[in-house]
Structures are given as structure tokens and as C-alpha cells.
Amino acid sequence: MAQYTRVSGSVGLITLQSPPVNALSAAVRQGIVDLMQRALSEPEVKSVVICGQNGIFCGGADIKEFGGQMSGPPLIPMIHAIEAASKPVVAAIEGIALGGGLELALGCHYRIAHSKARVGLPEVTLGLLPGAGGSQRLPRLIGVPAALDLITTGRHVTAAEALKFGLVDQITDHNTVNVAVKFAQRVADQPLDARRISTYPCLCPSDVAVLFEEVMQRVRRTARGAIAPIACVQAVRAAATLPYNQGMERERELMATLFTSGQARALQYFFFAQRAVGRWSMPSGARWDTSKPRPVHKAAVIGLGTMGRGITVALAQAGFSVVAVETQEKQLMEAKQKISGMLERGAKRRGVAPALDKINYGRNIQSVADADLVIEAVFEDMALKKKVFQQLSAVCKPSTFLCSNTSGLDIDQLACQTRNPELVVGMHFFAPAHVMKLLEVVYGPKSSPLAVATAMQLGKKIGKVSVAVGNCRGFVGNRMLKPYLEQALFLLEEGATPEFVDQVLEEFGFAMGVFRMSDLSGLDVGWKVRMADGLAMPDPTTGQPTRLRQGRRYSPLGDLLCEQGRFGQKTGRGWYQYDKPGSQVAKPDPWLHSFLDEYRARHALVAHRIDHQEVLERCLYSMINEGFRILEDGIAAGPEDIDVIYVFGYSWPRHRGGPMFYAATVGLNKVLERLEHYYQAHPDVPSLQPCHLLRKLVASGSPPIQKWREVIKKVRSQL
């Protein structure tokens, strides 16, 4: 909807009214069309201002409308009509002007922005391009290089940057609408021909063809199979090479392809999934909207290894006072130096002062006594963590939240070491913790809603996407990773090479295949866990590693590599070879190929031809099957939680929506049928046995992912 008022006698003010972000719903578009006609028809009105209510200009097209039948006046003719108007139209931009919102402003003859406003064309992040003339007007207004940057990245720019680009005409610290009204009065008699952006020539640098080639190559390299960034480059190229009308036609064609693509659906699903995880709930019924967090002023981090350092930096950068504790003097000095370096580099990038003074270092656990929240980040060893929690419980004030950065150990066992188990939660960060967006907030059976709400809010304040999950081995992310890694090893046993498996997964869109990733994170990490679990032990009778553990198929390949000191990048050898320890350039290793041949021969394994389909299905469907088990067990509240965890924590390609959304797009019946097929072929691999929830969903006619929660509720109530 939109409202019309006449201000200062001669200015028609159109206010978009569609909370929360004044998105351009059918009703809003209709309102703009009607009210523009009214303003143009009133002889007293000499100029028009368009603004949005509640300090927000416009968040763009209404994304909720994309899935259904579009109705109401289309955006492109509406914007053309504004640009063609015989009276000056001024956009008063407060808050945000994004996507269709900025395209609307580009159709206006002038743009006045508040100094705190942000503008951008983020359509690419939704699998689209700026298809309401944005791809044609923006390069005409600010030039091809800047337009390519904004349109292919979707980044938001500040009002100051927008002014520098010439994207807005003026910025103000005052009431933007008032300033725009005065401006509109001043320009009421000015000719408009020079203000219609669609009539501008496109500003191209002399080497524009080279520029497009370079940008296209960069985009292809980084898009990991996403089609929208490529279409964005093509649309801007049309602006640079074709007259406006033909450019618009090209924009329309490209948009039509994107609009109906699976990628756009996946990215739009993911947009809402990201927001859904903030509305967390626990099986007890506690929820985000009924659980109040307690403010945290002072935080503490125990253990300054890689994870502890990253967490300390994330907290300090967000403005928290941090007590950082490392008991060994040498490690403390080293950590202090590294943390200061990280803060200085981060501050330089962001153009701010480094938050060095936010951190107090100490060797004694007593120094965290008055912290509001402590994050333990010591080595992943239950006995050690238990000891730390006992100490923390003794020294901290009774109200202190005690959190563990464990990547999969039992939170309940840690909570049991403390006086106030209800204040204990897991805060599972991902390395590097000051960079990676994901935080799993893990509640145990005793964790209070207050503790979960506080950890979730802290996560938000330090810029993380926080997902509340239940307590089980590996939580959500690492629990699902286990069958995925396991299948990758089985595929090697059966004839594949690490290069082939990685190639298939990277073509699917992962930033790194499973073996390259394993080399990067270090093979020894999982080896130590398997040893602690009694898995990575040679067979006591033969001294040879067996391929069976606890009645299930087991691949000792990773253990055997570790026994050879092949820990990955850090030792210069792993699943690949590297020029030197620490190098990141992975090369196929003939030694490994011979090792695999010998291993197969020793175990009488006959290598068979493994194709793309088998790699993808076995790795991904076994992981997805575990995802369904997680939903069945109530460890994740819904499929969105799993998908957000996988995209932000495990480099799952966002344009595929996340593993659970991917399962829905493949078809649940197909996933079920292929799992049944593989389980029949590998009955000693329980992760391939289709779980009850998957069967139930298929039996319920494979409802859309938005409806899964209803089926999950029924399945859980039957268990």
C-alpha cells in the first residue's frame, strides 16, 4: 500500500507502507501507480517525492510473492512511467533502498539519501539479476566498472560511497523527507530530459571488452556453478553494447531464465531459512520470543589455541571486554602476538582502530572470576574439559554462563561438573572463528532457555549466524559429516581416487572436495578422536587393521596415512602431496595411488569403475539420511537449521539451498530409492539404511519442505 499527502502546497508525497521493509508487493505497486497518476493530474502539484514509512525506503520486490502467481501492476512499466513523468520525482532514501527499491529510485529524476542509508542491488544473492531496469540504468549512471562490482556481488554500499559513485545526488544528516521536499520544490521548474537515466549513454572505459572478459572469468571461478552472477555480467554487457531498449529486452530474457530456475528457488528458500533459524525453539517448548537473554558485558576465553584466538578476536572486535587465559607462559606470549596481529589486520581492512585494549591476558583461571560468560576452548579431550569446567564452576560467580567450544563432545557431561548446569551450553565455532559465520549453540538436557537465549544473542552481536541445536555426538554439522567422510573412504577402497571424488564434489559446488578439505584441516584431528573411541586400533590377532568395527564396515585408510605421518598440508603429505609442509597446492600423489592398489590387493578388494553419480549419491544421500535422523531425534528443529549450518559451516553451495533442500529438489522418493539400492549393496553400512522419517515423508506424498515440520512432529510423537 502507499499513502498520498500534499506537502508545502505543491509537492505530492507518496509514502510506501508495507512493513517491515516496504517491499514492493502487488498492493504497494498498485498504490504507486495510482498515486503517481493522481500527483501528475493535480495542477497544484509541481513535483513529487517518494519515500517509505518508518525510516525505510524500500527493501525491493516482495520475495514472498516470487513463489506464486504474480499479480498487480508489473514493476518495469511502473518505473518507466515514473521516469517519463512530466513533473520531477525525487526519491527520499532512508534506511535502505535495495533491489527493486533502488531500481525504483533509479527511475526517479533525483535521489536524496540519509547519511546512514545503504543502497544496493542484491538480486544476485537471490539467484536473480536487477531485472526492473537496474542492470541497464546503473551502468549508465555510475559507469560500467562500478556497476559490475555492485551487481555481481550484490553488496550494499553506504550513502557516502553512493554519493562518490554519483548514485545519489545529495546526502543529509537531517530529516530526509523534509530535505527531499525542499529539493523537489527547488527543481520543480527544471527541465527533466537530462535526468532520465535510460537516455544516458553507457559510460565505458576504453578497454571495456577486456574488463568484461576479466570479470566473467573471475565470476565463473568464484560462482561454483551459480548461474546468476554470470547472467548479471551478461546483462551489464548488454547495457554497454546495446541501445537501452534492446538492453532491456536482453535483461528480460536473462531474468526469465533465472526467475524460473531451481537456483533462484534454492537461494530464496535460503533467504528465509537464515531468518527462520533466529526463531529457535527447544523440545521443552522454550522459544526465542519467550526467552529473554541476559546482557553480557565481560566475556572470557580459556585456551588460546587456534580456536580460542579466533573467538577472542571475534569478541574483541564486537566491542566485548575479554579475559583471555592460557596457562603456559610460552603459549600465552605466542597467542598474544598472534591475536594482536589478527586484530591489527582486521582493523586495517575495516579502517578502524584495533581493539587491542579490549583484551586482558592471564595465565590463571582465577582471572575469569567476574566474567559474565566464559567460553572454554581447550584441547578436544573430555577429561581435560571436565577439569576446566570444575575449576570454572569453583571460581566464577554463580550467574556466569559456562560455554564449551567442543565440536561434538557431550555437553551434559560438562554441565554435570558444575554447580549450575542450567547455565552450561555449547558454543561450537568454526575455524577460523573470527571469520566463519556459523555458530552452533548446543543445549543439553539441563541447559536453561536463558542460557540458550544469551548464547544466541552473543552470537548475533559478534556477527554470527547462530543455530540452536540439541546435544548429541557431533551435534548437527559434524554428525552429518561422518557418513559423508565414511562414504568417501569406502569409494577409495572400491576403486576411486581422491582426485576424482574431490573433482565431483567441487563440480557440485563445494569449495573443496572432501580429501582436500581433510588435508587442510589435518588428518590427525579425526585420528585422535578415533583412537580415543577405540576405533583406530590395529586388529590384535593379526596386527593388521581390519575393515570392520563393532559389526560395521570401517575403513582404516585415514588411520594408515596418519601412521605414516601423513597429516595433510601441515606435513606436506596427506591424500595429496605438497611442495613443502604448509603449502596449499595439492598435487596427485603416485605414492598414494600405489598405496591404494596394495591396500585393495591385501584386502582382496576388486576395484570397479565409479562414476559421478555414484560419488554424489553415496556421499550426499548418506549425509542427507543422517540429516533426516537428526530431525527425527529432535536435534535440529527443522530442515532450515540443517541447511543454514551446512551452507555457513561446511561450504555447501548456497545456490543448492542446503542438503535438505537439495533432497527435496532431487525428490525424496529418488533419495529413498537410491539409499535402498546402496544399502542392499552394502548391508554392513548402517548410514545407508533409509531412516524412518524419510520413509514417512515419502509415504506422505513428499510434501514441500515448508511442510516437513508437520510430518516430523507426528513421527516424533510416535517414537
Ligand SMILES: CC/C=C\CC(=O)SCCNC(=O)CCNC(=O)[C@H](O)C(C)(C)COP(=O)(O)OP(=O)(O)OC[C@H]1O[C@@H](n2cnc3c(N)ncnc32)[C@H](O)[C@@H]1OP(=O)(O)O
Ligand atoms: C522483477 C524483479 C525486481 C526486483 C527484484 C528484487 O527486488 S529482489 C529483492 C531484493 N531485496 C533484497 O534482497 C533485500 C532482502 N532483505 C534484506 O537484505 C534484509 O531483510 C534487510 C532489508 C537488509 C533488513 O535486514 P534486517 O536484518 O533489518 O531484517 P531481516 O532481514 O530480519 O528482515 C525483516 C523481515 O523482513 C522480511 N523481508 C526483508 N526483505 C524482504 C523482501 N524484499 N521481501 C519480503 N520480505 C522481506 C524478512 O523476511 C523478515 O521477515 P521474517 O518474517 O522475519 O522472515
